Amino acid sequence: MNSQQLRDALRLYLVMGSPNCGRADPYAVLEAAIAGGITMFQFREKGSGALEGPAKRELGARLRRLCAQHKVPFIVNDEEGLALELEADGIHIGQEDAPAAAVRQRLKNMIVGVSAHDPEEAQAALAEGADYLGVGPQYATRTKLDAREVRGPAMIERIRQGGIRLPLVGIGGIDATNAAPVIQAGADGIAVVSAIAAAGSPREAAEKLWRIINR
Numbered sequence: 592m593n594s595q596q597l598r599d600a601l602r603l604y605l606v607m608g609s610p611n612c613g614r615a616d617p618y619a620v621l622e623a624a625i626a627g628g629i630t631m632f633q634f635r636e637k638g639s640g641a642l643e644g645p646a647k648r649e650l651g652a653r654l655r656r657l658c659a660q661h662k663v664p665f666i667v668n669d670e671e672g673l674a675l676e677l678e679a680d681g682i683h684i685g686q687e688d689a690p691a692a693a694v695r696q697r698l699k700n701m702i703v704g705v706s707a708h709d710p711e712e713a714q715a716a717l718a719e720g721a722d723y724l725g726v727g728p729q730y731a732t733r734t735k736l737d738a739r740e741v742r743g744p745a746m747i748e749r750i751r752q753g754g755i756r757l758p759l760v761g762i763g764g765i766d767a768t769n770a771a772p773v774i775q776a777g778a779d780g781i782a783v784v785s786a787i788a789a790a791g792s793p794r795e796a797a798e799k800l801w802r803i804i805n806r
């Protein structure tokens with residue numbers, strides 16, 4: 592995948608695991624979100640009630656197949672072993688996970704996404720070989736309890752003004768009411784959890800976000 596293809600894939604990025612879907616079936620949620628136009632998916636099985644062991648791997652494998660059928664890039668959160676086992680297209684790691692340079696070295700053919708909270712972390716991620724950045728939290732979020740302080744779209748502007756042109760998404764608390772400023776600040780796309788996974792209609796939620804980011 593070249594850089595423009597990656598930018599296009601990052602346009603509407605769903606990050607999700609079973610704890611984010613309420614009573615809904617995560618497979619059905621992902622199916623609806625794909626129908627609504629999501630362009631990338633991250634399997635992030637984290638939080639209260641998260642599956643573990645074989646059940647986690649089984650769900651990951653089913654979601655992976657669904658993404659493959661629809662040509663939606665499939666990314667695994669945090670875990671290199673799981674990314675390899677599921678033949679993922681990539682991995683997303685944060686500042687508290689394995690060092691980006693080592694992951695880049697080990698997973699040569701995968702997309703490597705790295706979380707950055709300021710221009711210094713963004714610069715370091717670029718130097719370590721990240722393919723894209725996840726910058727946040729853009730707004731207050733109830734999904735990630737250990738999230739850092741809210742950065743706001745202004746942090747994306749600062750990262751861009753610092754000369755970093757790497758593909759980049761904003762993440763954290765983004766929904767249809769506040770997605771536009773994230774794109775206007777210089778993001779290639781938005782990454783969302785609850786705005787789609789916890790919506791009454793994940794398909795309609797994705798369609799609405801798609802219209803906003805492409806306005």
Ligand SMILES: Cc1ncc(COP(=O)(O)OP(=O)(O)O)c(N)n1
Pocket residue numbers: 604606633635637668669683684685686687688704705706724725726727735760762782
């Ligand atoms: C696209 C994207 N951006 C940021 C994150 C957060 O990653 P991290 O800081 O490692 O936190 P966890 O998601 O692992 O709890 C992400 N997952 N995806």
Ligand SMILES: Cc1ncsc1CCOP(=O)(O)O
Pocket residue numbers: 606727728731732733734735738762763764765782783784785786
């Ligand atoms: C994974 C992650 N990283 C920073 S904020 C966040 C959670 C985003 O979830 P939501 O879109 O529901 O606020």
Ligand SMILES: [Mg+2]
Pocket residue numbers: 668669683684685688
């Ligand atoms: Mg992480």
